[in-house]
Amino acid sequence: MRVLGVETSCDETGVALYDSDRGILAQKLHSQTALHKEYGGVVPELASRDHIRRLAKLVAIVLGQAGESPDAIAYTAGPGLIGSLLVGAALSQGLAVSLDIPVFGVHHLEAHLLAPLMEIRSPDFPFVALLVSGGHTLLVDVKELGRYRSIGTTLDDAAGEAFDKVATLLGLPYPGGPALAKLAEAGRPGRFSLPRPLTTRPGLDFSFSGLKTAVLYARNALASNDQSSRADLARDFEQAMVETLVCKCERALTATGHDRLVVAGGVAANRRLREALTDHCRETGVSVYFPSVELCTDNGVMVAFAGAKRLIEGLPVRPLSVRARWPIDELS
Numbered sequence: 001m002r003v004l005g006v007e008t009s010c011d012e013t014g015v016a017l018y019d020s021d022r023g024i025l026a027q028k029l030h031s032q033t034a035l036h037k038e039y040g041g042v043v044p045e046l047a048s049r050d051h052i053r054r055l056a057k058l059v060a061i062v063l064g065q066a067g068e069s070p071d072a073i074a075y076t077a078g079p080g081l082i083g084s085l086l087v088g089a090a091l092s093q094g095l096a097v098s099l100d101i102p103v104f105g106v107h108h109l110e111a112h113l114l115a116p117l118m119e120i121r122s123p124d125f126p127f128v129a130l131l132v133s134g135g136h137t138l139l140v141d142v143k144e145l146g147r148y149r150s151i152g153t154t155l156d157d158a159a160g161e162a163f164d165k166v167a168t169l170l171g172l173p174y175p176g177g178p179a180l181a182k183l184a185e186a187g188r189p190g191r192f193s194l195p196r197p198l199t200t201r202p203g204l205d206f207s208f209s210g211l212k213t214a215v216l217y218a219r220n221a222l223a224s225n226d227q228s229s230r231a232d233l234a235r236d237f238e239q240a241m242v243e244t245l246v247c248k249c250e251r252a253l254t255a256t257g258h259d260r261l262v263v264a265g266g267v268a269a270n271r272r273l274r275e276a277l278t279d280h281c282r283e284t285g286v287s288v289y290f291p292s293v294e295l296c297t298d299n300g301v302m303v304a305f306a307g308a309k310r311l312i313e314g315l316p317v318r319p320l321s322v323r324a325r326w327p328i329d330e331l332s
């Protein structure tokens with residue numbers, strides 16, 4: 001079965017043709033980073049206009065490269081920016097009518113958390129999923145495909161958002177997460193004492209705004225705002241984020257009794273997070289799974305794959321209207 005995946009929830013236009021037997025047949029991804037750079041963040045109106053400009057061309061390229069047509073189309077129906085989502089939904093539904101094939105909406109976070117199932121070493125159900133992206137920070141009890149219970153979330157900023165905002169504080173260009181991780185490579189750990197939010201009291205929720213403020217104060221108190229001080233601060237911020245995420249994963253594994261952990265979303269591309277979770281899970285007898293780094297951030301492949309999984313397993317598939325907010329628990 002071949003599924004065309006269409007991702008337009010934020011600032012990436014992603015298209016892929018995925019075959020359930022042969023894997024990825026073709027894929028294209030256009031990032032709008034350059035478009036939003038001067039504003040320091042995604043401008044929703046510009047994002048949807050750019051999806052309109054790119055999407056039809058990307059679909060034509062992907063289908064041309066694959067030389068095969070899809071049996072069904074899956075598009076991201078939410079959560080995300082409403083105008084951007086509408087572009088993907090409208091194009092997908094129009095294309096499906098012209099090809100006379102089924103079309104349906106996919107939950108963006110389900111697509112993220114299923115991405116590690118595409119790897120050769122892939123997790124069985126059940127597992128705990130840590131979803132860390134620019135818009136979301138969630139711990140999910142994944143009982144089986146399509147049965148999700150959110151057990152922890154952020155009270156303020158998402159993990160990726162915190163990376164991006166701290167990067168801005170340190171004078172780094174948008175998008176900040178990867179730039180901050182790069183700067184931190186040159187930093188020495190242990191110079192700044194930063195909080196590990198909500199780790200000293202029980203619970204699975206996150207809060208990153210206090211950590212962000214602590215970085216702001218530390219930056220303002222620097223005698224000199226030189227590159228090596230900023231690198232040290234980036235390193236300690238990254239370490240605080242990583243330790244906080246590891247602590248909450250450990251608690252979620254204990255609370256659910258699961259011995260598998262899946263980590264997905266843009267922040268799962270972070271090298272130190274991957275290393276820390278790999279080490280921690282090795283010590284505690286937990287199996288940990290990540291998508292390949294390219295499939296951590298938004299892309300069409302994960303949407304096509306999630307769509308194919310749903311079709312093959314006989315889960316409900318419908319041409320959904322788009323939703324800016326859409327709790328993952330509602331899929332169950």
Ligand code: KG4
Pocket residue numbers: 010132133134135136159160161163164175176177178181265266267268269270271296297298
């Ligand atoms: O999943 P994603 O592409 O988009 C959303 O659904 O939000 O995640 C993007 C987020 C951004 O905040 C970006 O800064 C962050 O993931 N990110 C990283 C890294 N690569 C991407 N954060 C930390 N370290 C990275 N290497």
Ligand code: ZN
Pocket residue numbers: 108112133134265266297298
């Ligand atoms: Zn995403």
